[in-house]
Amino acid sequence: MAAAKTEMLKRFVIRSLMIWAVCVVLPGAARADDPADTMLMFVGENLEVLSIASRREESARQAPAVARVITREAVTAGGAFTLSQALARTPGFYMAQKEWGTRPYLRGIPDSVLFLHDTVPIMSDMTKSVHPMDEEMSLASVKRIEIVRGPGSVLWGPDAFAGIVNVVPLTGKDISGLETGVHYGLPGDSRGFFINTGHDAGAWDAFLSVSGREGRTDDRTANVVSFWADDGLPADPSLRYGYARPERPWYIELVGNTNIGENMTVSGRYADDARPYVMSEENNTLTWIERRSTPVNYLKIDGRKTVGDSTAVRFTGYYSSMESQYRVIDLSFSPREQTAYGELIYDRDFLSGRGVLTTGAAYRNKRINNAPIWDSYLPDFLGPENTTFLPGITKQDYRTDLWSLFSQYTHKIGRADVSAGIRYDAHDAFSDGLSYNAGIVWTPYSQWVFKALYGTAYRTPFARQLIEEGNAELEKISTTSLKVSWQPEKRYGLSVCGFFKRLSDHIMEDPYAGLSIPNSQKIRGIEMDGHILPIRTLRLSANLTLLENSGSDETYRYVDSVFIRPDGTIEEHYAELNYAYDIGPKRIFNFMAQWDPVDRLTLSVRAGYFSSISVICPRCESTDAVSGAWLADMKATLRDVGMAGLDLELFLWNIADKKYPLPGTYSVIEGEGFSGMLMVKKRF
Numbered sequence: 001m002a003a004a005k006t007e008m009l010k011r012f013v014i015r016s017l018m019i020w021a022v023c024v025v026l027p028g029a030a031r032a033d034d035p036a037d038t039m040l041m042f043v044g045e046n047l048e049v050l051s052i053a054s055r056r057e058e059s060a061r062q063a064p065a066v067a068r069v070i071t072r073e074a075v076t077a078g079g080a081f082t083l084s085q086a087l088a089r090t091p092g093f094y095m096a097q098k099e100w101g102t103r104p105y106l107r108g109i110p111d112s113v114l115f116l117h118d119t120v121p122i123m124s125d126m127t128k129s130v131h132p133m134d135e136e137m138s139l140a141s142v143k144r145i146e147i148v149r150g151p152g153s154v155l156w157g158p159d160a161f162a163g164i165v166n167v168v169p170l171t172g173k174d175i176s177g178l179e180t181g182v183h184y185g186l187p188g189d190s191r192g193f194f195i196n197t198g199h200d201a202g203a204w205d206a207f208l209s210v211s212g213r214e215g216r217t218d219d220r221t222a223n224v225v226s227f228w229a230d231d232g233l234p235a236d237p238s239l240r241y242g243y244a245r246p247e248r249p250w251y252i253e254l255v256g257n258t259n260i261g262e263n264m265t266v267s268g269r270y271a272d273d274a275r276p277y278v279m280s281e282e283n284n285t286l287t288w289i290e291r292r293s294t295p296v297n298y299l300k301i302d303g304r305k306t307v308g309d310s311t312a313v314r315f316t317g318y319y320s321s322m323e324s325q326y327r328v329i330d331l332s333f334s335p336r337e338q339t340a341y342g343e344l345i346y347d348r349d350f351l352s353g354r355g356v357l358t359t360g361a362a363y364r365n366k367r368i369n370n371a372p373i374w375d376s377y378l379p380d381f382l383g384p385e386n387t388t389f390l391p392g393i394t395k396q397d398y399r400t401d402l403w404s405l406f407s408q409y410t411h412k413i414g415r416a417d418v419s420a421g422i423r424y425d426a427h428d429a430f431s432d433g434l435s436y437n438a439g440i441v442w443t444p445y446s447q448w449v450f451k452a453l454y455g456t457a458y459r460t461p462f463a464r465q466l467i468e469e470g471n472a473e474l475e476k477i478s479t480t481s482l483k484v485s486w487q488p489e490k491r492y493g494l495s496v497c498g499f500f501k502r503l504s505d506h507i508m509e510d511p512y513a514g515l516s517i518p519n520s521q522k523i524r525g526i527e528m529d530g531h532i533l534p535i536r537t538l539r540l541s542a543n544l545t546l547l548e549n550s551g552s553d554e555t556y557r558y559v560d561s562v563f564i565r566p567d568g569t570i571e572e573h574y575a576e577l578n579y580a581y582d583i584g585p586k587r588i589f590n591f592m593a594q595w596d597p598v599d600r601l602t603l604s605v606r607a608g609y610f611s612s613i614s615v616i617c618p619r620c621e622s623t624d625a626v627s628g629a630w631l632a633d634m635k636a637t638l639r640d641v642g643m644a645g646l647d648l649e650l651f652l653w654n655i656a657d658k659k660y661p662l663p664g665t666y667s668v669i670e671g672e673g674f675s676g677m678l679m680v681k682k683r684f
Contacts, residue, residue: 050067051166051168052166053065053148054410054419056358061485062443064419064441065453066148066527070090075139078594078635079651081139081651082133082137083165088590090543091527091529092545093105094588099279099290100665101131104133106149106162109477109501110584111131112162117296119300119316122298125463126337126463127463128509132294135251140194142167142170143168145166148164149163149497151163151437153435154455155358157364169209169257172258172259178196179195179681180682189217190214192213195210206258206259208254208255216675220278223241223244224241227288233388233390240382240384247291254271255269264304267299267300274291274293277290277291277292279666280667281666286383289329291326291327300317301315301318303315303316313347319339328378333370333395335368337366338367341364353412354411359407363402363403368397370396371398371463375393396463398463403425404426408421415443417440419437420439421437437455454478454479456479458477459476461507465509476503477504479500479501481498481499482497492531493531494529494530498525499524499527501525502522502523504520506519517555521549521552523547523549524547529543537597541591547586549583554578556578557574593605600640605632605634609631612626631654646680648678648680649678650679651678
């Protein structure tokens with residue numbers, strides 16, 4: 001298996017470099033004598049440009065949204081190696097560790113963020129728990145991370161629910177030359193590499209990034225090694241149990257783009273991965289191995305045509321696919337999701353730029369094949385007393401079509417920008433959706449910005465919900481945010497944001513037990529964020545998130561027993577359990593310090609705290625809570641070591657090796673302990 005993976009990585013790298021040679025190097029050969037072609041350059045990394053709030057580039061501070069931009073420079077200096085680590089340091093976010101990866105919470109709502117890569121969704125409609133936030137996505141190719149905390153359905157459609165995260169890749173204008181790096185981590189012997197290369201030919205530019213990684217192996221053991229027998233019955237208990245360890249996870253990724261002048265961009269991403277992990281039931285007496293592979297790939301074309309000085313027409317089209325592989329003990333699934341999307345946007349400036357109109361239409365076709373729908377709770381079947389029954393699993397195919405019309409207008413009145421927008425989504429498979437927003441951004445003085453924002457959004461159904469309930473009610477949210485920020489100069493600043501959210505027809509999905517009954521929730525919170533540079537070489541920053549909620553409990557209806565009648569028919573008996581809404585931790589705090597004692601050395605430290613979390617298990621007899629924890633990370637970056645362009649980066653996570661429990665899928669699990677990684681980078 002290891003040899004096969006190594007050979008696959010070799011083929012992947014060779015093919016990637018061949019693509020680069022054909023698309024970039026050969027067309028640029030005529031300019032090989034240009035000295036700039038051999039230099040690595042980064043342009044504009046410090047500009048906090050945001051493109052997702054209004055579908056045009058603008059300052060995050062002035063955008064009609066509660067927004068933030070994490071620049072490439074901030075990622076490099078701050079010690080984040082994955083997207084989840086970068087977001088964990090941002091107000092409002094909590095990154096929950098699960099057996100299979102990271103589950104994001106934003107402002108007290110799990111699985112509520114629309115994740116985009118170069119504005120293309122990288123999520124699944126089969127389950128809301130697919131989030132490529134860990135080593136599935138390399139940050140080596142990332143120019144900036146754009147964040148909006150609040151609904152964004154008016155301009156981004158379904159599932160821009162509690163917020164949006166857009167990962168913006170580098171282009172050939174950002175990097176000219178070659179950058180490469182390798183890393184090695186302990187414990188677990190994690191390792192990987194990346195290669196970034198770009199070329200700017202003036203009339204066109206291109207960028208390509210290739211990366212491969214082997215992650216840390218789950219060091220837990222499994223005792224259930226076989227279950228699905230060939231005769232349609234559970235494996236005999238004498239064959240069911242044994243000893244097994246999961247294989248090493250691996251990840252490969254290719255990101256590239258080509259800009260032809262200012263009117264056309266072709267971009268894409270190819271990614272594949274495999275992550276085995278160990279699951280356990282509530283009492284940890286039964287453990288088994290699952291394996292998840294969720295490759296998300298796309299090809300995208302952007303076009304733009306400017307008409308005069310005040311009008312532009314833009315087109316975006318992409319095709320994306322997710323050919324997943326799931327393995328539960330010895331049973332495999334191969335669901336497939338394909339999406340075709342087209343969008344036409346019309347931009348117009350009015351009244352010498354005081355008014356800006358963005359309006360457009362979009363169509364999306366989504367095809368799902370072999371979506372697995374569980375109607376039973378797996379741990380109930382794995383014990384030695386069960387020799388007859390298998391969990392109920394069905395595979396479904398379905399298709400959805402979505403037509404959308406949307407418009408947003410912004411008008412400047414004195415020192416205030418007033419905006420309003422509306423979107424209508426017409427679905428063929430579930431209820432139509434209407435989203436709208438309104439806001440005021442007031443800047444009475446250059447150092448003060450006040451924002452009053454209101455927006456609505458909705459979330460499309462889970463695959464199980466869509467299939468079982470047909471024309472189901474869509475989960476809806478309305479959010480009111482009030483924010484004030486004060487930044488008299490770049491050296492220090494402070495912002496405070498209060499928000500109120502109202503959820504209706506809210507549904508949660510347990511991986512195997514089913515869906516909760518729709519309910520309503522009200523969530524209130526405050527986000528505080530500040531930074532100060534007491535001296536030129538030292539930057540201190542901190543943020544605090546406080547949350548409260550009220551509303552009805554989550555109610556799960558599940559099959560707790562099965563009876564076989566004399567005629568052979570099966571009768572299922574249902575039971576209900578009630579649990580409090582899963583808001584995650586109600587208090588989240590981050591403190592970061594970055595110190596540059598000399599020009600070539602940067603030291604950073606982050607201390608983070610999250611409060612106690614309820615352990616909500618839809619099949620457990622009681623609800624417990626795990627205590628909160630303080631965690632600390634560090635990073636040291638040493639540049640130009642021995643030669644120009646050679647950098648060393650040392651990452652240390654959970655440096656106190658804090659032992660802390662966390663809610664898993666079926667049981668309490670232990671959070672990640674101490675780990676470290678050394679990365680060597682070279683710019684040519």
